[in-house]
Amino acid sequence: MTVFMFAPVAVPLLGAIAYAALGWRAATAWLGAIAAALVLAAGIGVAIEVVDAGQFSAGAGLLRADALTAFLLLVVGAVAVLATVATPAHLAAELEAGRATERTARWHCAAVQLLIAVLSLAVLAADLGMLVAGIEAAVLATGFLVGQGASRAAAEAAWKLVVVCSAGLALALLGTVLIAYVGSDVDGMRIAVVLLVVGFGALAGLAPLHAWSPDAHGQAPAPVAALLSGALLSVAGYGLLRVKALSDLALGITFGRVLLAALAVVSLLVAASLLLAQRDYQRMLAYSSTGQLGLVALGAAIGGPLALTAVLLHLFGHGLAKAVLFLGAGRIRQVTGTSRIDGVRGLAARHPMLAGAFGAGILALLGLPPFSLFASGLGIARAGFAAGLGWLVAPVLVLVLAIAVALIAHTSRMLLGEPPDSPGAATGVVRLPGSTTAALLGGLAVCAAAGIAAEPLATLLRLAADTLVGTP
């Protein structure tokens, strides 16, 4: 069914053209959400097709869909829907506050659609070169979106994102070139795998090339931060999974395992140490992403069907939870005017819905049931112990615990307590825009549903993990 394969790229492309041509106005406000919903629908279409009939390709062999790409398409589509549903309310508030203009709103929407299109393209790419090219385009679109803030800090964040990620992608590209050359030679393959892992690791915000992530997430507009953390990091994680599969096939499991486990542990260490004294809640969420992607890398290092199924579910749950959290954080910033943790007090009293959704998002992120990150986190840990890597998993669990403590401490300071009573501030409960509420609650609901009843996803997940275990 080639229509399902072209739609995730073509529909948002059309959306981007429409925004560029028509601008941002009442009539086009929901265009983005419709396009994203179509991407998600096409993803579901691909998934059904793949479960029924196995993998298929299109576009002269440039695009390929198997269970893995179908699953990633679902992640990208779901995150895109959340981000675009929350966009009109976000832009309306920014326009009202004078931080955006009709012109920036137009290009914001067009670039977001472009970002969704190239992310879909990267996921559907049949070979590593196309995957890298797709991610590169996504980095560019994101860099543009982050830099739109026009402040000095935004320009710096955008530049860091583009430079660090381009350098990472250049290394990945070199690895891709070498893979074609070395064939089955072990030593040559090792060089290529190291380059690819470091490259995709930079994109996934893993240490040591993680420095772009907190800046970009902190400066990006809320819907963009949601897409960046929920979709772009997931696609980079997917790149890591594919490289690990290639490496396992050519070099045995140990080489890739050592490499990824090292990345995972360093990333979790960085995340834990920088989270403890964090003062900015958007940067806090970004460092949490570094830690979560570290867990994904750990799961990939463990390998095997159980761990890989858990890793994929983890990408899905993390994408949704982070999308909800960044959308919530963007709203918090709009209502409080600050991104500092100590600038936000007693949010629950004035903004109960927003505070509730943000708190629930944090709990989802920490892996509390019923959210799906509970099942996936447990799955990764169990697989680790089963593979005889308990000595590695146990200290990682300590780091995860430290991260959880830091997140709970920071968040409870923001949400609970007495709201500051500044003179002239309106009292009483402030309502959240309906579309934002829908995005926040919808994301949380799907994240919980995937944790409680993963049945519709289970077959797809199992097939996707099989793709990674069996063939490259």
Add this chain to the structure above:
Amino acid sequence: MTEALYTQLLDLACGGLLLTAALALWRVRLAVVVRVFVLQGVALAGLGAVLAIHGVSVQLWAVAAGLLVLRAGVLPYLFSRAAAAEPVRAAARPLVAGSVSLLAVAALTLLAFVVARPLVELAPPGGGKAASAAIPVGVAVVLTGFFVLATRRGALPQLAGLLLMDNGITAVALLTGAGLALLVQAAVALDVLLVLVILQLSATRTRETVGDTDLDELRELRDS
């Protein structure tokens, strides 16, 4: 073309690549760096041409012509335009400069030859030996680019690092005999990016010479 001449020309082109990479690291002034990039683009296109003659390949001739236009023409031109839009101010000193940077190139080149030894040993039987032996040069250019990226302050000097990495990757792709599809993908992934980034950067620069926004210090954002 005899085998000996082919090897000599190949080594000449690769020597040019390495020398220009060292120059790009050594010189700090952007106007000089632009000229170095033109030379490097010519060397890269020359490498493509030598391989095209040796392999009697029309595709490689096309690639060489494309490289000449892009790497010796378009990219340096755009880069120089962006550099011209640069507001006049004291050049930000790189973290590593002068003769120390030349030592760094030497060390990086050694490192490249050590790391890439398995790749050299992979020479395909018959004829490919000279090209494979030169792969470490491409790797050295990539490493030098990474070094420039890491030690330079300011947007344009860092961009120069990316350009170096781009040229190095292309050199490796040519020397490993990567297929046309891969070469084109590499070009699409990096060159389009570079063109767009430079354009965006020079647009921002021109607009902001009035304001005080500049990326040179890059220390607005941190965990404080």
